[in-house]
Amino acid sequence: MELILVCDDDREIVDAIKIYLSGEGFEVLTAYDGEEAIKLMAKNRVDLLIIDIMMPVLDGIRATMKIRENSTVPIIMLSAKSEDADKILGLNIGADDYLTKPFNPLELVARVKSQLRRYKKLGNISIPESQKVVVGDLEIDDETKEVTIAGEMIKLTPIEYNILLLLAKNAGKVFSIDEIYEQIWNEEAIGADNTVAVHIRHIREKIEINPKEPRYLKVVWGVGYKIEKQN
Amino acid sequence: MFLSKKKMKLWASILHLIAFVFFVTGISIIFCNENFNKGLLWMNAENYEDSPLFMSQVDSDISLLFSYANLKDIFETDGKFDINKDIFGLNMGPSNDVDFTVGSIIEYAKRHGYYIDEHFQLSITDQKLVDQIEDTSYFVNYRTYADSSGIVEPGDGYISMKTAITESLGLLAIYYNAYERFVLAPSNFRYRLEYGEEVYTNDRSLNIKSVYEYGKYVITSSQGMVVDTNLRTVPKELSYYAEKLTDKLSKPYKIYIAINTVYTATDIYAVGNVNYLSQRRLYVIGLVSVTIGMTVMALSLAYLVIFSGHSDGGSDIKLNNLFDIIPFEVKILLLIFATVISFTANNFIGQRVVHIYIEKKHWNFADQMLNYASIYLISLPIAFSILREYKAGLLWKNSYTKVIKESFSLHMFRRSFKKKLGSNFLILILVDFVAMTFFLLTTINEKSLLGRLIIFICFILFLIINFIVFNKVYKTAIAFDQIAEAIKEIANGDTRYRLKEDEFSGREASVVKDLNNISKGFQGAINDQVKSERLKADLITNVSHDIKTPLTSIINYVDLIKREKPENAKIQEYLDILSLKSQHLKNLTEDLVEASKVSSGNISVDLRDIDLVEMINQTNGEFEEKFSEKGLSIISNAPSNGVKIRADGRHLWRVLENLYNNAFKYAAKNSRVYIDILADGKTATFIIKNISENPLNMRPEELTERFVRGDVSRTTEGSGLGLSIAKSLTMLQGGKFDIIIDGDLFKVQIKFEKVE
Numbered sequence: 001m002e003l004i005l006v007c008d009d010d011r012e013i014v015d016a017i018k019i020y021l022s023g024e025g026f027e028v029l030t031a032y033d034g035e036e037a038i039k040l041m042a043k044n045r046v047d048l049l050i051i052d053i054m055m056p057v058l059d060g061i062r063a064t065m066k067i068r069e070n071s072t073v074p075i076i077m078l079s080a081k082s083e084d085a086d087k088i089l090g091l092n093i094g095a096d097d098y099l100t101k102p103f104n105p106l107e108l109v110a111r112v113k114s115q116l117r118r119y120k121k122l123g124n125i126s127i128p129e130s131q132k133v134v135v136g137d138l139e140i141d142d143e144t145k146e147v148t149i150a151g152e153m154i155k156l157t158p159i160e161y162n163i164l165l166l167l168a169k170n171a172g173k174v175f176s177i178d179e180i181y182e183q184i185w186n187e188e189a190i191g192a193d194n195t196v197a198v199h200i201r202h203i204r205e206k207i208e209i210n211p212k213e214p215r216y217l218k219v220v221w222g223v224g225y226k227i228e229k230q231n
Numbered sequence: 232m233f234l235s236k237k238k239m240k241l242w243a244s245i246l247h248l249i250a251f252v253f254f255v256t257g258i259s260i261i262f263c264n265e266n267f268n269k270g271l272l273w274m275n276a277e278n279y280e281d282s283p284l285f286m287s288q289v290d291s292d293i294s295l296l297f298s299y300a301n302l303k304d305i306f307e308t309d310g311k312f313d314i315n316k317d318i319f320g321l322n323m324g325p326s327n328d329v330d331f332t333v334g335s336i337i338e339y340a341k342r343h344g345y346y347i348d349e350h351f352q353l354s355i356t357d358q359k360l361v362d363q364i365e366d367t368s369y370f371v372n373y374r375t376y377a378d379s380s381g382i383v384e385p386g387d388g389y390i391s392m393k394t395a396i397t398e399s400l401g402l403l404a405i406y407y408n409a410y411e412r413f414v415l416a417p418s419n420f421r422y423r424l425e426y427g428e429e430v431y432t433n434d435r436s437l438n439i440k441s442v443y444e445y446g447k448y449v450i451t452s453s454q455g456m457v458v459d460t461n462l463r464t465v466p467k468e469l470s471y472y473a474e475k476l477t478d479k480l481s482k483p484y485k486i487y488i489a490i491n492t493v494y495t496a497t498d499i500y501a502v503g504n505v506n507y508l509s510q511r512r513l514y515v516i517g518l519v520s521v522t523i524g525m526t527v528m529a530l531s532l533a534y535l536v537i538f539s540g541h542s543d544g545g546s547d548i549k550l551n552n553l554f555d556i557i558p559f560e561v562k563i564l565l566l567i568f569a570t571v572i573s574f575t576a577n578n579f580i581g582q583r584v585v586h587i588y589i590e591k592k593h594w595n596f597a598d599q600m601l602n603y604a605s606i607y608l609i610s611l612p613i614a615f616s617i618l619r620e621y622k623a624g625l626l627w628k629n630s631y632t633k634v635i636k637e638s639f640s641l642h643m644f645r646r647s648f649k650k651k652l653g654s655n656f657l658i659l660i661l662v663d664f665v666a667m668t669f670f671l672l673t674t675i676n677e678k679s680l681l682g683r684l685i686i687f688i689c690f691i692l693f694l695i696i697n698f699i700v701f702n703k704v705y706k707t708a709i710a711f712d713q714i715a716e717a718i719k720e721i722a723n724g725d726t727r728y729r730l731k732e733d734e735f736s737g738r739e740a741s742v743v744k745d746l747n748n749i750s751k752g753f754q755g756a757i758n759d760q761v762k763s764e765r766l767k768a769d770l771i772t773n774v775s776h777d778i779k780t781p782l783t784s785i786i787n788y789v790d791l792i793k794r795e796k797p798e799n800a801k802i803q804e805y806l807d808i809l810s811l812k813s814q815h816l817k818n819l820t821e822d823l824v825e826a827s828k829v830s831s832g833n834i835s836v837d838l839r840d841i842d843l844v845e846m847i848n849q850t851n852g853e854f855e856e857k858f859s860e861k862g863l864s865i866i867s868n869a870p871s872n873g874v875k876i877r878a879d880g881r882h883l884w885r886v887l888e889n890l891y892n893n894a895f896k897y898a899a900k901n902s903r904v905y906i907d908i909l910a911d912g913k914t915a916t917f918i919i920k921n922i923s924e925n926p927l928n929m930r931p932e933e934l935t936e937r938f939v940r941g942d943v944s945r946t947t948e949g950s951g952l953g954l955s956i957a958k959s960l961t962m963l964q965g966g967k968f969d970i971i972i973d974g975d976l977f978k979v980q981i982k983f984e985k986v987e
Binding site: 010012013016017019020023054080081082100101102103104105176177190193194195196197198199200201219220221222223224 | 775776777779780781782783784785786787788790791794813817821824841842843845846848849850851852853855856865867871878880881883884
């Protein structure tokens, strides 16, 4: 039973999150400012921290920095600040994920689960077999044609699978629609076509928690698509 | 005990005036002295006998003496003046030889207006009588006073009666003079000329012994070269004259000359001695007087200059009276006026009074002295008054020059460019005209070097004036250019452009100042606007943060209630509405923040090369299924080889997303959405067209204004910010965004510059 600490100065939000997490079978601790969160972190063996940024006494950014000094626990930031700069700051100072308010509670739960899986697996990373293509939590086993995200099986059509495999194998490289078409369909791309784009969108919907803010399959607008290289 | 400053100054003034009197007196004494013009050497000697004046007298007497010795033979017979002695003979016609005796020529000359004056000079009483003598030249038979050896040209042998008279009577005058000086009157000049047996003397007792008994003596003889003398300088001409006479007499000579320095006889030497001593004394007095006068004047003047205007109290300058604050130009005019008056007064009164007391030969000097003294005495108080004004720092302040200069510069400052240019040009023409006329007239007439020099200087001045005027006009032109440049810059939006005010003068300076103020004003206004846009954007961002937190709770709890699965179907329905509306609210806040950021330009733009066709394909891919939900089909038309533009992919995606969403929301169901990409020349155009479900009865511009939607009523989803954001973002990336409405056809056209 994983212990999750939820910290937000808005009690109703904390309560709502607690309801959702408890419903999923997590044990939940609550705190209402950064100081309290740090104290609870010290006392309990917390598995994951959900923390708001704008809080009294000690804000989420400074609390995260403090916690990161002696803990590798997954931290999901939750904030009304939706600008890129805020997200980048949060992720840079040690957060593992960043969600903007108002958020979809189901997405939050999904992200919590994803972070926990990754965190728990970190200790015993199995060395990937040669057929396996691994990009972060995304694993593609070309032998069994199985795709898993953080251990969860994903169902893909053959074309979607091929596209994903192509991009994952060449993680970091941008493929234009024409290139993808030629590689997958093995025929020359004739003019403008959005077939590939539609497939990509389908893949995103399947593998991403939030397809509009994809973590793996990214759109490089006006250029093509790529799967981000992950450390 | 010290005198007060006021008294000291009074005393200094009095002293100064006394010294001035001394000075004037001294100068007058020196000027009126007989020996003025001879420098100061003449008075070196204590005694007359040692002075150069005495020497020159001796020299001239020696010269006279020998002339006399020569003339004795011509005019005397047996040591006596013989009036019947023939002096010259002329051939006045064929066998008409006329001999003239001394007496006959004197008579003839007297009849024709000649006479010998008191200074033994041949003079003329009446020129008319002289003119009666015919100018006919006659052949000279003989002249006793001149040998004929000098005759070289045939004409030399002829003379007119006038010449004969001048020659013979000139010599007679000299003879008279010497006879008068040496023989007739008692003389202090004693001589003895011994030529063999012949002796010329005016003192029989004078011999080799007695000559030493007189104060000064000169002895020489044909035997020796030495001149024995106790004179300060040896008479240069003595030996020459002596030898010349010897040639004539062909006899050895002994010459004794002595001057009795006791001056027993009242002759030229006795008078000279008395004069010398008195003049010398006067000269010394004059010099001393001038020296004392000058020194005291200088000292008292210095004192007065230093302390003039200082009062007893402190160091501040006190002006004595109302006269002191009169502008100095008026003072100078007064000075000139007073000078003129005093000159006139001198002319009518002063000079006449002075002439009563002073010899005629000094009148000229006295008149001048009087005028100089008047000028000095008039200018002194005026000069001090100006000095006090200067010390008080009022000289410039009170002056009319300042008033004129200021009013002129004010005039210059206020004058319009037209008048300024016009007046400059007129001045130039006038000056040129006058100068050219002047040069033409003067260069034709002027022959002297000084005159030409002056003309040359004037010509240079003329060139300088021309240059100054040209420079002024040129500077104005430059200033105009600069001002025009500044206006252009400001008009182009560079509100920080400033001209340096101190580089301009006159009217340009005021224009420049105004211009700078305008641009300052603009800049301030723009800064304020930018600032207020930023503030607005910040405010909207902060407010939206504050809205988002409670919104999170609303969304969460609505969802929680849904999960409780309420039995009542109506509650389910209500919850769906709540869920939808809270989601809408969420979108609205996000769009609001974005719109404010985009419109205030508070957003970073990362421009890269982007293929517009690829972009459209990607976007079509994203929206195809969504569109098909509403029965919309995309009809896309793009060049197959791609169209490269320079834009920020993420921002452009937001633009397209908004436009596609717009089409999705407002296009008529089961209609077609046309997407076209055109590339022609330098521009790439993206066009999206659809048929609106509702009539579009509004102007296209209104659609891009915030919160305006095609459907007026606000029941459907959407914030009404979509097109506004799209437009702002497009412009931020350097593109053009146009909306065209044609009936129910809604068309958006975006243009970017193509990249090769």
